[in-house]
Amino acid sequence: MEPFEASLPPDLARLRVLRRELGDWLDRVGASSDQRDAVVLAIHEAAANAIEHANGRVTVRGARDEEKLLLVVSNTGRWKGPRASDMGLGGLTLMRALMSNLEIHVEPERTTVRMRLDFSPSEVHADLGSSRVTDA
């Protein structure tokens, strides 16, 4: 099944296009409406944070692996705002709630947000999932 990949310049206006393209891909890989919405919102929050607080391009990758969706948002360039672990409370709260698992790895020149959504409708929005933040 085709993976998803998008490379965004540090331009907040591109987030709307990202949401469209990601939503279309999620439809193609068989995500339900709830799963589609959850992933689009979670990825939006991660990408928006990366664009707002870092410089350089932001890369979004997604793949369906049997019964789960794996998604990665990463940015290059020096982190110039709050550290990823200090990500806006609302955005981080949403990502944790929407995804089955969330990991944020912060390095001096790169931040990577990894998300997993189990491909089971009953698990979407079921709980706050699990999350982990590591600073290099």
Add this chain to the structure above:
Amino acid sequence: MYDPMDHVQVDYPAVGTALITFRGEHDLVARDELRATLDLLVEQNTLVVADFSEAEFVDSTTLHALLDADMAARMKGRRFRLLLGTRAIVRAAFELSGVLDRLDCTHSREEALGDESPTQFAKPF
């Protein structure tokens, strides 16, 4: 070019009452304009109703702006009310962020604009 603030409409259904209707998608691109609009409405009205029943997407920055407007209204002794629709992702954003618990949420435009307090009271910060 897409301008999120084009999807915001402000009406004044009564003296001292502002109704701000959100349609389409709302994210941090229009954050500053949204905050300025909400600040002005809270400053100039005793009741501000934010109607999201026709919104298709909201992100955390929009939710933060609403919380701040609600706080400003409380500090001035004014009312700030939320009206939600049935769009799943919009409702999920409000619920999962905890914002829904903090705002006075109404279920119809009549209830939102009425004099009676909403049935769901906001929790204190």
